[in-house]
Amino acid sequence: MADSRIQSRNRAAILEAGLEIFSRHGFRGATLxxxxxxxxxxKPNLLYYFASKxxxxxxxxxxxxxxxxDPIRRIDPQGEPLAELLAYVSRKMALTRQYPRxxxxxxxxxLQGAPxxxxTLSAELKTLVDALADQMQAWIDAGRLAPVDPHHTIIxxxxxxxxxADFDVQVRAVLDSDDPLDRAEAHVTQLFQRLLQPVD
Structure with a gap:
């Protein structure tokens, strides 16, 4: 049976609250x-929807x-290698801006060992990363990408x-900026453009 509108709203409220509390205190520091x-x-109402923290x-x-x-899934093996990887960088920066928590x-x-x-990390993530690394190596072998280590480049x-996002407070302190991302994407994109540009 589908959730009622109230049930859907409460589930969404619990997940939003959980996101806020977990991102602020970590799993161990958060409480129901x-x-x-x-x-x-x-708390009893919360436990109706979720049995535990x-x-x-x-x-x-x-x-x-x-x-x-999703950003890694959207890389097109048939596309232009440098453009595809720089678009991946851009999508990752967009996630950083939109989803810092x-x-x-x-x-x-x-940091807790992914308990x-x-x-999921050992299955889906590794499968996607290995496939991208293989694609990058094929582009490198074809002279369409600079000779870099694919796995380490992805990391x-x-x-x-x-x-x-993860070190937002540190970044803001160093840059003395309320919006450290305003120039970050251009800088990061330029770094990877230089790194990945194929050698003539």
């Missing part, structure tokens, strides 16, 4: 009481994984894009 208060619901956390993470993997939620999960999504893209 905090999430219920943030959602404007009683773990259930809320895993629901958020699995939804996030789909969002996080989600990025921190994911980072906290990884709730280890199966470098993650590091340079997600850092702006």
């Amino acid at each position: 009481d905090q999430i219920a208060a943030e959602a404007g619901l009683s 773990e259930a809320i956390h895993r629901t958020l993470l699995l939804g996030l994984m789909d969002t996080w993997l 989600e990025s921190r939620l994911f980072a906290n999960e990884i 709730h999504i280890a199966d 470098s893209i993650w590091a340079l894009t997600q850092h702006y």
